[in-house]
Amino acid sequence: MNTSLAVRARDITKCFGDVVALDGIDLDVAPGRIHGLVGPNGAGKTTLLGLMLGLAVADSGTLEILDRPVGRALAAPDGVAGFVDGPGLYPSLTARRNLAALAALRGRDARTAGIDEVLDQVGLTDVADDRVRGFSLGMRQRLGLAAALLTMPRLLVLDEPTNGLDPASKKHVHRVLTRLASGGTAVVISSHRMDDIEALCSEVSILNTGRVVFSGPVDKLSAESGELDYRLVTTDAGTARELALDISGLRLVDEPAAGHRATGEALVVRAAVEALDELVARLVNAGVAVRELSLVISPLEAAFLALTEQQKDNG
Numbered sequence: 001m002n003t004s005l006a007v008r009a010r011d012i013t014k015c016f017g018d019v020v021a022l023d024g025i026d027l028d029v030a031p032g033r034i035h036g037l038v039g040p041n042g043a044g045k046t047t048l049l050g051l052m053l054g055l056a057v058a059d060s061g062t063l064e065i066l067d068r069p070v071g072r073a074l075a076a077p078d079g080v081a082g083f084v085d086g087p088g089l090y091p092s093l094t095a096r097r098n099l100a101a102l103a104a105l106r107g108r109d110a111r112t113a114g115i116d117e118v119l120d121q122v123g124l125t126d127v128a129d130d131r132v133r134g135f136s137l138g139m140r141q142r143l144g145l146a147a148a149l150l151t152m153p154r155l156l157v158l159d160e161p162t163n164g165l166d167p168a169s170k171k172h173v174h175r176v177l178t179r180l181a182s183g184g185t186a187v188v189i190s191s192h193r194m195d196d197i198e199a200l201c202s203e204v205s206i207l208n209t210g211r212v213v214f215s216g217p218v219d220k221l222s223a224e225s226g227e228l229d230y231r232l233v234t235t236d237a238g239t240a241r242e243l244a245l246d247i248s249g250l251r252l253v254d255e256p257a258a259g260h261r262a263t264g265e266a267l268v269v270r271a272a273v274e275a276l277d278e279l280v281a282r283l284v285n286a287g288v289a290v291r292e293l294s295l296v297i298s299p300l301e302a303a304f305l306a307l308t309e310q311q312k313d314n315g
């Protein structure tokens, strides 16, 4: 048995009738890592997270959670907490009473269960005694996270945890998850927000139609992404366009109509970094200033689109 992984999945399959939700999934997540799961709608992310939480069992393959094989029983493995499809909460109870009920279910005394601490960690102290019925989606998400933290998990599994969060709350949640991971907890999250994944995760798995099409460090994905789209604003877009057309390995994307020579307009160029460097050097030589140079989409998003589109093309 492997002793150093929080999640070890091998050749996992899961079908719902004729629908193959997971089709031979391998996944490793080490303790202390924040692992992102991304993929188009229906890729199988929630199904996979549900297996880790013991909400369903795989049809075949092996799943070890915190070094223990997951059996056929529908129960969260010891040391695992989290939620899919939103946290399960009692709307008629206050935030504090929800957490007390959870503590009681686990046989713990509400006075010593650390309820105030987790409410503080997720920034809900001020509304601790308000009924959950009146909570916004973001507040519910944070209370769900507090409930998970209360169990001091060694594996935290969250389906779109930053859904519905405003930017400040999102930062708050990011801090909580990062702190948890630095204490050795493995965190697996799904998200449709690439910026969230990039901000939080050191590693990512891209799922498409129930298969893992990439799994590894986010940096590796960036390094492998090759050509990317850059938005370029210069003091002379016409000259910039002419220079760009002359560089091999660089092309204009959505080139404006011929003869349209505008100053100060943005161009979008697709290039590997070497060709982009060449363009910038030529612009400087020609006396054209670069006012802005930015990625149109991040390397993660580009890889996500490339890998998932590729699969679509291959049928």
Ligand SMILES: Nc1ncnc2c1ncn2[C@@H]1O[C@H](COP(=O)(O)OP(=O)(O)OP(=O)(O)O)[C@@H](O)[C@H]1O
Pocket (backbone or CB within 6 Å): 016, 019, 020, 021, 039, 040, 041, 042, 043, 044, 045, 046, 047, 048
């Ligand atoms: N309980 C179920 N009964 C029938 N089909 C299901 C069930 N759960 C999931 N599926 C199907 O399995 C596939 C994977 O769904 P899943 O919810 O895991 O995808 P997802 O990647 O989480 O999608 P999303 O990004 O939309 O949340 C989909 O085709 C879905 O319709």
